Structures are given as C-alpha cells and as structure tokens.
Amino acid sequence: METTPDEILLLIFEAVSGPALLPWPDAPYDHHRACAPFVLASVCRHWRSIAQSTPALWTYFAFSDVTSEQEGQFNRLHILVSLVKHTPIDVLFGCEDWSLFQHQLSVGTRILEQLACLVGQWRSAQFDMPDLPPSVQGPFNNILPRQSPYLEQLSVTSNGATLCLPQASHLLRLHVHCDDLDLPDPFLCLPKLCILSYFTVGDSSDYLCSSYSQHLVELYIQEDANQGFQLVELPRLATLVLDDAKFLAHIRAPHVRTLGLNANSLTMSILDATAHYTGVQHLIFWNEIREETLHFVGCFCALATLSFTVPDPVKKTFGPYGHPYTIEPGFLTEFNSWHPPVCPSLDRLLFGPGPGSLPYKELLAFVHDRRQFLEAENCRNRERLSKRLTVLLECDIGPEIPASVRTKLRELQPNMLMKMTLGFDGRLKPLLRITSSSRLEM
Template identity: 25%
Template sequence: MDQNVVLGNNAGAVDKKHIQGLHRSPQQNLCPIDSLPFEVLGLIFSCCFLAEDEDIHSPHPRSAPLVFCNVCHYWRDIASSIPALWSHFRISVGGRSACMLDNLKWTARWLANSRSLPLAVTLDACLLKMLPFPGRTISRLTLLQPFNLDPPENPYPGDVAHCVSELTSIHYRSYNHTRSLSRIEAEWLWWVLTEALNLRFLQWDAPLIYEPASKDGQWRALQRLCISSPVHTGTAMDILCDLTSLKSVQLELKGRFLPIEDLPIPCAALTSLTLSVYDGDVSFVEMLESLTFPALRTLDLTCRSLLISPLDRLTEPMPAVLSLVARSHAPLGSISLTLFSMREDQVVQLLELTSHSLEALSIEEPDHSYVSEPPLTLTDHLWERMTRREDSAETHLAPHLTFLSLLKCNIQSTDGVLADMVQSRLCPAIESLYISSLNGERHLADLERLGQLFAEGELEALRCEEERYCDTDNESV
C-alpha cells in the first residue's frame, strides 16, 4: 500500500502495527483526522513533502493540496474536500508532475469544493488546454516554457484570458533562453501583460519580447518587478519614474542613457533596488546621479567587469553610489556591492552616511588577478572607527550592524584589532562575519579570538579564509 512507503520515506520510523491498523479501518481514521484543526492538518501533511523535489514544478506544502493528495486515497479524500486548508491552489502540469493529468477527477472535485477561492496556477505553456478554469478567479499565473519542446501552433486558449484583469502576479520562465518566442506566444504574452491592470508582481525569466513600457496607466499598481534579461538604461529610467507604486526592482542594465533636465527625480515608494551593470558604464553613473530613493531599505549593486584597466575606464561608479546614498537620506538597512572597486576611505564614508540604520554590509571586490589595480586594502583605521569604546564620547560607525561580509579584500590591519572590534560590539553584536583574506600567520590572534567567540555563541556564523593577491609587479603580497 502507498501509505507505508510515503510515511516510511519522509516521516522517519513509524510503528508498522499502527500503520496496518490505519489501513484496516480507514473509515474510523477519517473522523479524527478530519476533526483536527487546520494548522495541525497542514503540519501533518507537510511531513509528506519531498525536499529534493522542491523546484518550480513542485507546489509548496502550505499552498497546494497536490502533495497531500499523493499520500494515499484516504488523505486525498480529506485534502480535496477541505479547501480552507489553503489560501491558494497551485496546479502544475508537465515535466516531473505530468502524472497529475491522471488525477483530474479529484482536482475537479477540489475546485468544486473550493468555490470562489483564488487560484495560483502554474502551467507548462504547451499543456494549458488541458486544465481550463471557466468562471474562476486566478490571482497568480506562472507559465513555464519547456526546454526542448517546440511551441505549439496555438498554445493559449481563452479559458485563462478572461481572468487577466484580475491577475495580481505573473511569472514567465523559459528553460531555453536561446529559442525565440513564436509570434503567437509573443502576442499573447504581451496582451496578458498589457491587460493585467491590477498586476502587483511581475517576474520575467526569459528573453524580452518587447522593451517594457508604461503607457496609458498600465501597471500603475505594480509593486515588484524582476527582469532577468538586459534592459536599456533609458527604459529602466522610464520604469522607475513612471511606475510610482514600485517598491522592489531587479534589473540588468545595458545601452545608453539619455540625460533628463529636471534632476534629481525622487522614487518615493521604492524600498529595494537590485541592479546589475558593467564596469565603467557611464550611463549607469549618469542614471544614479539622476535619481533619489528616500525610502530605500535595500541596495544591491553588481558591477560586472569588462577587464579594462583604470586608465581605459570611463568612470568609477563608487563616487556615484556615495552621492546617491548621501542625496537620498534613506534608512538603508542592507547594502551589497559586488565586484566594485573602491578604497578604504570610501567604505568609511559609506558607513558614515548609513551609520544609524545599516544592519548588513556585503562587499566583494573583483578578481584583481585580471586587472592592474590593487584590491581594497583595509587597515586599522576602519576597525578602530567601528570599535565601540566605553570611555569615548564619539559614536562608533554602524552600531546596528549584525552582518558583515568582506570578500577578496586585502586585510592589512594589525593582528588583534579586528577581533577587538568584533568583541566590543556585543550589544547589538555582529552575528555573522565573513572575511576571505585573513592571513593565518599575520592574523593569528584575530583567528583564535574570533574562533573563540564563535564557539561561545557570540558569533552565529563565521567564515575566515586565506587568499593571496598580487600587486602591479605580480609579486605576492
């Protein structure tokens, strides 16, 4: 029977006699399970979730009855008849979940029992015809384009189209970024995007069919936007300026930027900004100089290197970042700068600008073995400015900092000064510390004391690794 297999593999050791007793008296078993509170039922069912199957095809145990219905037909009867267990129903067909096509009967039963419950639908584009939803409200729609399947002639019927105006979330994902969308696919998807007037979340993991634009009031309710394909810098500016309800944006920038006369432009609602740019891109710097983010809480910038020398680089992005932070006066709680070249005084200035709100700082220098410039060198000056001193009236930098990650930096401080800084900040404490360039010989005391703090529980996470760098003469330092 399928009950022992699932429970034995996922819930640990189970009394065999107890399982057999449940199998012999299924009708007696329905009543007590059915009478349990919904929270307890959800906890029981979640034990049947296979962690290794947690991908985009697998529904989350708290939002879909699909996993629960696969335990056995007794639990399936319960799961499909209690719609109040879930706030949304996620249906996935195709791929590893293709077996669900054999379960359309109990799926239809669940849909009938769920009445007006909003649906979160995940569908392979080529199989959309198999699960029509006439008269139902779909709030979240995820469309998956299989990697090795050619698009059908007409993959998108009108059964989902009627509810487009009610959609609040759309996620389109293509497993094959080299295959262009067919004309029918592109036209249908673009129609969905333009007609979804109540859209609040849009994630696009595929080549762009058109440059996104906001015309005639569309997407005015959009709050979260994530596009994995490169977007022109000018288009990104239009998005940030026109979509005034945006709270979170994740974009990869390319192309030129056309300067705007009325500067700077405030993006009052934005709280999270994630941008990926190219090293030395003048348009990115000009874009940063054109905007302010007074409500920004999270800033995540990645500067991908073009392997150009400092003499050939058109501009350095770090001064523009500092100017943006200073101009915005935002309550920044998290800053991540990946593959940015910077100096120690710029790190100190960044901490000074965000000292009263910063809780997490992550800096990763580029690989300097490919460029003829020194890495970020950190000395006693930074650690002393961050050290909390009882006998000093001067406030130390970033007193609320709990996460610090410094990767591929050159640590040239005196042995023990870093540990002094960490040990002095116990209220609140730096809970997570990641440094990839502590030399085991020059920083023996630092490593020993930091390890002791980790062993005593003062540091929840600690990673210190040794790396070697080369100067301009390719000599080991």
C-alpha cells in the same frame, strides 16, 4: 482518527497541504504540497470524501518538468481542475530543456492550454521555460493577455516568449526575464504593484515614470543604463538592486535602506549620485570587489551591514548563479587604514555563497582592528556598550574555512562565539558565525 470531527480533520488537511502562496520569485517545486492532497485522500473513504469536498486542498497546480511522466501529469491536472472549483490557485510550470523532448511537446502544450482556461483563478504564477520552442510559444503567449482578478504574484523566465501582461489590478509582485517584452497600456495600470524585477527596461521606463510606480517598495533591474532613461522618483522605495550602477543617477529614492550593486559597474562618475542615498543601511556587492570599491562604501555614513552576496528575492537574476564575487587582496586592509574610519556604524559583515576567493589573513586583521575601534567607541559612549562586530560566512565557503583561521579567531578574543549551523531546509552547508564582542553573546 475515526472519531475525529470533520471540522478538525479539515483543519489538519489545510495545515498539511502547505502555504497558501509560493515564495517568490524563485519558488522551487514543492513535492510535499503537490502530493499532500492525494495522500490524504488515499487513507480511507471518509478522508477521501472530505478531501474531495475541500477545494482549498487542490490549489497547487505545479508542473516542475513537463517532459517527465507526461501523461501522469496531465491526468493529475484533470483531477485538480475537477476538485478546485472556483478557488484561486497557485501555478508553477517549468521545463529546463525543451530541445531534448521535441517529440513530446504535445502534452506540455495541452497543460499550458488548460492553465490558460484557469487564468481567471490564478493567485500566483511562475513560469520557468528557457529556450521555449516555437510550437509552444503560441499557447503561452495567448495565456497572459486576459483578465486575472486574483493574481498577486507573477514570475516569467523565458528566452522565447513575447510577454504581454495580463489585466491584473491586484498584482503585487512581478518578475520578468524575457527576450521580447510587450508592455501595452494595461502595464501602466498596476496600482498595487510593490515589487518589480526585470531584465529589460524598455517600455517599462514609462511605468516607472507614471504615478503608479509611487507604490514600489522593491525594484531590481538587470540591464545596462542608457541615456534615454528618464529621471524617476520613487518615494516609497526601500530596496534597490542594480546590475548597472549608473542607474543611480536616474533614480531618486530617498528612503532606500537596502542597496545592491554590481561592483564591476562602479565608476567614479556616479559618486555624486550616492548623495541621494545617504540613508542606506545595508549595502550589497557582487562580482569583483577591489580597493577602489571602498570609495563607494565610504559614501554611506549610516551603513550598518555590508554584504558580499546577493539578496534572496533575485537569486535567479543576480549573484552566484551567474556572477560569483571575489574579494581582491587589499580591500579589507584598506578598509581599516582609513582615518577617520569608514562607516563608523558598521557592525555586520556578510560573506554569502559563491566567492571566487576570500583573503582570510586580511579578514583576521579586519576583525581584530575593527573590534579595537568598537571598544574605543564604547569607552567614549557608554550607550553603545553592546556594539559589536559580527562576521557571517555562509553556505558554500563554510566547510572550507582553514582550521588555522578558526584557531586564530579564537586567539583574537577568548569569548568569541563560533557556531556551525545547518540551514533550515537541510540543503545549506554549515554556517560559521563569528562574533567579536565585549561580552559573550548567547
């Protein structure tokens, strides 16, 4: 390595230091990315010289728990500030329980104040601060109402902050979970915003009714619909996730392809609203999935994938963290009993993590009957010969699948493919993939 040209070393350093942007909005603390520049700089003087002269290595300003090793974190912040110069930075600031460390809040406040001085360099920022104490609210509330020309991603989760959005004309993604949401006029001037996720609608309905919302591609709302919410048209929206399905009656989005709904919020009164979402191909449910839920499933004739889980972008707001799902007995049985069949294009079922219960006997019958239906369809239409039913059982429930169920699935069709796969990050539990097909799929 001593003879390696500096240009090659620089490329190696940048590759080792990690991605340019954090996953959003639920980005975990990346210990590897936080340590990488310091490890590289500690190898030898030559490497230290190159590392210190490369601002792009020092852009990860992540403080996952400001209550631990506080002085060390503050010293690290000083080093990052001195070496990053004017390069755009990625910010992650989190504290799970401030109440346990009331006597150590000064360091956390100092870190926030220092980050506020760098707000003009933010490229992405994520703040996870539940139960924010009053002594820290002031410094935090003063951070955001500033110019932030490079900011593309912003996620704020706090029960004690009054959020006032920064002036960020290039903001692409916004996730908000705050008790008090102050949305002044600059909020209406987010011409590039394409992904919006928030807990409280409030004044943000003004944004959705403005011309700027026409660029939205993904929208996630966790709040009860109210009569004061105006009808909005979102022509580019492709993904819509709602904790209250009554919002369907207030949103016109003809190009939505992925629709997520809290099954507990479904009522017969909103069936008519589904007529505006005939192009939905992926339907997601969480909470209690009953036989009555099937009336809504049947409204989406183009449906190809039915999921009982939660979409990744909103793990913090929906799904297994606060609302595990339950497939009640009778749902899958009723699914197969309808004639003509419900959702003839359906070829994929996804059972994600966090189920309260799963009726395996009904699942076995569903796989068997659906396979027969698809084979009959194949005989009538040779162009659909590759049509198959795929059932995915993910994460938490994988290891709990009874051996008798696996044996029965093999008996249903000898060439059924069953695989156990570990998640790419090493943290997911095994995944069981069950494919019913007229041919062995490799």
